[in-house]
Amino acid sequence: MTPYMETIQAFVKLGKHLTDFCEKCYSNDGNLDADFNEVVTRAGQMNGWFTKDNILHALAQWGALLTEENLTDWLSHYPIKETSSPKTVGIVMAGNIPLVGFHDFLCVLLSGNNVLAKLSSNDKVLLPYLSNYLIQQEPSLATRIKFTEGKMEGFDVVIATGSNNTSRYFEYYFGKKPNIIRKNRNSVAILTGKESTEELTALGEDIFRYYGLGCRNVSKIYVPKGYDFEPFFNAIFSYKDIVDQHKYANNYDYNKAVYLMSNFKILDNGFLILKEDDGQASPISVLFYAYYDAEETLEQELNAQEEQIQCIVSKKGGIGFGETQKPKLQDYADGVDTMEFLLKL
Template identity: 50%
Template sequence: MTKHTQIIQAFSALGNLLNDYSFQKKRADGWIEKIENVIVKASNQNKWFTIENLEFCISVWGKTLNEKDITEWLANYPEQNKPTRLALVLAGNIPLVGLHDVLCGLASGCSIEAKLSSNDNLLLPFVVDFLVSVMPNWEDKVCFIEGSLKTYDKVIATGSNNSARYFEYYFKKKPHIIRKTRIGIAVLDGNETQDDLAALSKDMIQYFGLGCRSVSHIMVPDGYDFKKLFLALFVHKELIQHSAYANNYDYNKAVYLMQEQEFLENGFIILKKDDRLSSPIACVHYSTYTNLKAVNQRLHDQEEHIQCVVSNCVENAFAFGQTQYPKLGDYADHVDTMAFLLKK
């Protein structure tokens, strides 16, 4: 056996299950039917968790949890010798947003006490149940609680900028990772192909733009023509059929009109010139630049607010269409979760 062999096997088994669902393969163990049931329940519980978004999430995790990538990821870390009690406070903005933290906790040998968001309290218990079926000795490794966190050595808490202030005070006596609001940024130079922009449109629209990796701000050169981007976005016109999204679109448009603010729109998404990085639902902010040197300086200055950058013209950026496909080593907020958990 190599290092982490059983963990690799368990995580790979989860990836295989999710792939089997995505590719409509039959299994004799009943887990496909269980996935179908939990997807319907999660969609009924949370209006933002559409069947399409849930199935996309499952397909992404199925691709991510393959034996090769898991092995390469875990090869960077030693096995845990000292048991650690980990407390997790999980967000619920997109499906399974807390799964990576749970996987890191299990891979590092932690006992996990997790407080789920009420917006996403069905999917992760399902995943853990499956992992326990593969690794029965993990049965007591993950406990989901509704009350206060009580017994822990380390904490990872994810929330908004407001909740982060509370977390930092409440957990100040324990080693912790506190995650605040972050967003995705796109930097364009006008040389993008229509395929590039089509891929970017997915980075903007997936999960209704609610993910921390969703592009909510675009930096464009002075005089940029948005016609090609609007053309790329048009394939997502069905978004306006979602009542909650449509309500946000109508509200934001009405506010901007009453305030006599300038904006561009195509009937289902608004592009508004605004230096703020974060934007409301159904709206994406944009700002203009004169040279890429200034862009790089701004990205550096606002690094703590940025989760990822997608671009063809700046270094260390994700390719268009890839923001929702992070690798196992693409840690949230650029903080190595495994290193944190394994630190003595």
């Protein structure tokens, strides 16, 4: 078996490991992998947003993706060749949701290159654990995966994910190297008023999963003039317990107080605030909304904001309701094909 195929098989074994662990957690099977469970617990202790439910969701999604069939189908679209001169790719990872940088990590290793990862302080334990598991399955990966806590040095290429502010620093420090530098993006949903209760409930998953911290979370909805919000509020009522999470509750209380003191007109159901706003990036516990006259005009408006939008949820040609946090292997952040970029180095 070639090193390339051995790397694929290591990820397939990792996928099964993730799936098995999540299934045991969901079924309350007492025969859990103690080390893995302890890592999940520590990740939650280090980052209050990383609840066990959200970590398991991320792990389960990767477990479903890392099958031999999925990996083979995805990679079949690229001219991958064994290389004797791999590049060292520095990956600066965000820490907004669990394992948010794993796709970059996967792309670098399967393209035949080496990883030099700088982890976010908000997500420092999950990826090292998964890396160690991969190395146990394929020991040659030990020389191809490195983590650094200090200044990143000795890299040939950079993939950096951050905010609009940090992107300026990334461009300053890394601009002379081949790079992918990602900025803020948000996701939106287009409603017509004809959605079923099931579709609106599924939209709640797009809004509330990871507490709205991901770029694939819906942070704004577009609704037709005269839209009745009552069916929407009724449909998402099942997510009411989110306000029991203290960090989310603190944001909800703070944002509600600010809006009320500023005399902003808001809609509120006790755990989510709706605010009419021209912006795209709503604060935690807030969902922006805007009215539209014609879908054609709205489509033109969103096309003009293409570089700010990650996903569009709609009944017509967008991502399905409840599907934003279930990206496929070929769904690249910011629409930049990471694998193609790496293979052209």
